[in-house]
Every structure is written in structure tokens, then in C-alpha cells.
Amino acid sequence: MFEIQLGPAGAVIMAGRLDATQCEAALKFLDGLAAQAEPRVIDLSRLEYIASAGLRVFLLTQKRSKESGAGVRLINVAPQVYDIFRYAGFDRIFDITRAGG
Amino acid sequence: MKRHTSVPSDAAQLSTLTQFLQEFWSAADLPAAETVSFELALEEIFMNVVMHGSPAGPVPRVEVSLALCDGCLTLIIEDDGPAFDPLSLAAPDVAASLEERRVGGLGVYLVRQMMDAVSYQRLGGRNKLSMTKRVREPTP
Numbered sequence: 001m002f003e004i005q006l007g008p009a010g011a012v013i014m015a016g017r018l019d020a021t022q023c024e025a026a027l028k029f030l031d032g033l034a035a036q037a038e039p040r041v042i043d044l045s046r047l048e049y050i051a052s053a054g055l056r057v058f059l060l061t062q063k064r065s066k067e068s069g070a071g072v073r074l075i076n077v078a079p080q081v082y083d084i085f086r087y088a089g090f091d092r093i094f095d096i097t098r099a100g101g
Numbered sequence: 102m103k104r105h106t107s108v109p110s111d112a113a114q115l116s117t118l119t120q121f122l123q124e125f126w127s128a129a130d131l132p133a134a135e136t137v138s139f140e141l142a143l144e145e146i147f148m149n150v151v152m153h154g155s156p157a158g159p160v161p162r163v164e165v166s167l168a169l170c171d172g173c174l175t176l177i178i179e180d181d182g183p184a185f186d187p188l189s190l191a192a193p194d195v196a197a198s199l200e201e202r203r204v205g206g207l208g209v210y211l212v213r214q215m216m217d218a219v220s221y222q223r224l225g226g227r228n229k230l231s232m233t234k235r236v237r238e239p240t241p
Contacts, residue, residue, distance in 0.1 A: 019119070020144060053148065055204060083137075084211065088211065093198070093202065
């Protein structure tokens with residue numbers, strides 16, 4: 001199960017498992033948003049799992065966001081997802097806030 | 102404890118394999134914190150097989166097995182597709198700036214980081230990738 005939606009405060013909220021079969025839907029959603037206004041914050045408190053295909057979604061979003069603005073922040077990142085971001089060196093190219101931190 | 106399953110090399114089968122792994126995890130009563138390493142390894146290697154399968158020939162068959170021995174779990178993924186050694190891929194530069202970032206090769210890099218040991222063999226027309234990690238302290 002994977003869900004992506006726009007929260008009431010304007011943050012993009014992702015929940016569940018962002019595996020290779022869900023990435024196209026996630027990118028399409030983010031592309032649609034960007035046509036209106038580039039997302040600034042993605043809340044990952046309910047994202048349970050990610051692999052390299054999912055990392056690509058964040059990388060493409062950040063590249064586009066940085067072209068026109070300040071980039072996207074990732075907040076409330078769960079420990080097992082944070083580990084994968086860190087292995088991939090994403091802590092160098094994203095502003096990441098861990099869950100509870 | 103050992104389990105084995107087999108699926109066609111098709112991205113739609115990823116959920117079947119994830120479920121196979123999760124059922125093994127419950128049955129063996131393994132620590133939840135270690136699941137993600139194996140879920141990730143399964144996805145990365147399976148999706149590599151899907152993407153590198155022969156476009157014109159028959160759909161490769163993918164065999165997946167899990168074996169738990171003395172606290173170490175071994176995941177073996179075999180397929181009868183074209184020869185492809187994922188361990189031959191160059192490591193990505195995870196210190197590169199945003200502009201220079203590429204995602205290619207990141208999957209296998211993550212698998213190497215998260216597993217204790219990874220090896221590839223081409224045997225009898227089949228690719229065989231073995232991945233092992235300690236998931237529990239050995240029983241005394």
C-alpha cells in the first residue's frame with residue numbers, strides 16, 4: 001500500500017511503501033502539484049519503506065525544486081527510512097528532519 | 102528453516118515476493134528491525150532482473166530462496182535471463198552535489214551496504230546472487 005496526498009497545511013504526505021511499482025504514481029502526483037506550486041515540505045512520518053526507485057522520486061523532485069526555489073524539506077522521517085537516505089548520501093542534498101527530532 | 106518460491110520476471114510480481122519474505126519473517130519470528138535490509142535487497146535485485154531480461158526472448162523465471170541458519174539469513178535470487186552481474190556496476194558517488202547526482206547503480210550499492218556478504222555466480226546459464234546478513238545472535 002502506498003498513498004500520497006496534499007495535507008491541510010500544504011505539506012505533501014506520503015504513507016506506506018514507496019516501492020518500484022508505486023514510483024510512477026508518486027512522480028505524477030508531484031508533477032501535477034509543481035504545475036501549480038512547487039512543494040516545499042514532504043511529511044514522511046507514515047512512510048515505512050523505500051528503495052532506490054523511490055529515492056529517484058525524491059532526487060528528481062529536489063532537482064526541479066532547486067531550479068526554481070529553495071528545494072524541498074523532508075520531515076518526520078522514520079529511522080529505517082532515514083538509514084536508507086543516509087546510506088545514499090541524501091543527507092547531503094536534502095534538509096532532513098527525523099521523526100521525534 | 103528454508104523456503105523457496107518462483108515467479109516470472111515481471112515487476113507486478115514484486116508484491117508477491119515481498120509477501121513471501123514477510124511470511125518467512127513471521128514464521129521464523131525474526132526481529133522486525135532487520136526486515137528492511139532484506140525487503141530492499143529483494144526489490145533491488147528482482148527489479149534488476151526484470152530490467153535486464155531479454156526483450157525478445159521468453160520471460161525469465163526468477164527463483165527466490167531464504168535460508169536461516171544459526172542466526173544468519175541468506176537470500177538467493179536466481180534467474181535464467183541473459184548473463185548480468187549486478188556487482189560489476191560502478192559504485193555511485195554518494196558525496197556528489199545535487200546537480201551531479203545519478204540514481205543508476207544506487208540500488209546495488211545500498212544492497213552492499215546493508216548486507217554482510219554478497220556474491221554473484223553465473224552457473225549453467227543462470228545468474229545467481231547470494232546475500233547474507235546476521236539477523237539474530239547465534240544460539241549458544
